[in-house]
Amino acid sequence: MFEMVRRAFVRGSARAGRKGAFFQPPLGLVALSDPGRAAWSPRDPASLAREGFCRNPIVHRCVRLIAEAAANVPIEIRADGVPAPEHPLARMLNSPNSEQTGIDLREALFGALALSGNAFLELTGFGPEGPEPGAALYALRPERMKIRPGPDGWPEAYEYRIDHRVAVYRRDPLTDRFPVLHLRSFSPVDDLLGHSPLEAAAQALDVHNAGAAWTKALIDNSAKPSGALVFQGPGTLSDEQYARLRSELTEAHSGPFNAGRPLVLEGGLDWKPMSFSPAEMDFLEARQAAGREIALAFGVPPLLLGFPGDATYANYKEANLAFWRLTILPLAAKVCAGLERFLAPHFPGDPVLRCALEAVPALALEREALWAQISAADFLTNDEKRALAGL
DSSP: OHHHHHHHHHHHHHTSOSTTOOOOOSSSOOOOOOOOOOOOOOOSHHHHIIIIITTOHHHHHHHHHHHHHHHTSOEEEEETTEEOTTOHHHHHHHSOSSSOOHHHHHHHHHHHHHHHSEEEEEEEEEETTEEEEEEEEEEEOGGGEEEEEOTTSSEEEEEEEETTEEEEEEOOTTTOOOSEEEEEOOOSSOSSSOOOHHHHTHHHHHHHHHHHHHHHHHHHTTTOOOEEEEEOSSSOOOHHHHHHHHHHHHHHSOSGGGTTOOOOOOTTEEEEEOSOOTTTTTHHHHHHHHHHHHHHHHTOOGGGGTOSSOOOHHHHHHHHHHHIIIIIHHHHHHHHHHHHHHHGGGSTTOOEEEEOGGGOGGGHHHHHHHHHHHHTOTTSOHHHHHHHTTO
């Protein structure tokens, strides 16, 4: 077979003429097809953010849902065992810096954690006696942060790079603490950085994005699959005929405005499609499957993203409750515990942070069921009932 292809190519290339002419096979068309290797996007945080959050609607909506929902979970401060809404730590969490509210800062943290698996928080303006005037909290971008490991394998310093400027954060020799809080998701392959959900769904992301690009390219090319013009007449086309045919195809049959325009063939030309149709590729099903895989990686029920299915009120209610119970609340508890470990030593009264679940509207139905069960328990005292209700 290879010898036959070689002879056909030699004879055809000899007739191709001067530079720039098309390859002209003498009797027919010899085509070899190789699926090759798939081209995947880079897996670094910046590339995943661009390809995912900035270009893919599924990733964008998943991250927004997680970040906005988790940022609105109220955080309660307790000092010396009692609620302290006016505690200095509560005021800092509500107004962390001059540019952001507390919800804005937490949304940036949760968004970074959902998108890259890592989130960083900088603490400034604190001395040995506690917060000083101008003390603030700032969320740092994960793709700009580099962790420098020490001899024991644990972080020795954090390097935050903006263009050519580098800020280095080291341990305080007095407190043995970093001025940076690092929140990260679990990673089985990295001791210093968390594993991004988007990295696990990167192949599905590429399939979904490639499907959108393929659809746009198909529209721009007359909404028809690619193919080949095969000359079946005697002899070969002249250079002038090739030039005229190429010009006609470019000017009259390319672009969205020429979609559906008939192609007039003459002189023994025949059109042979050389690609699969969208139906043959199960195109829509493949994109929907890729979108569901992306939602699965983020822990967002596909029903909340508008995927077709049993979109009844009962199913939507259960999906929303599962989203809060399985995704939002564990993430909010993780960040709340990290903030307490990072900030509590700088404030008086031994403050404790907890997520105020009784103030989350999405859990209202669960609270009503719990209160009904507690109220019906006649063998409990009022104090025991209040304790079971978390009051």
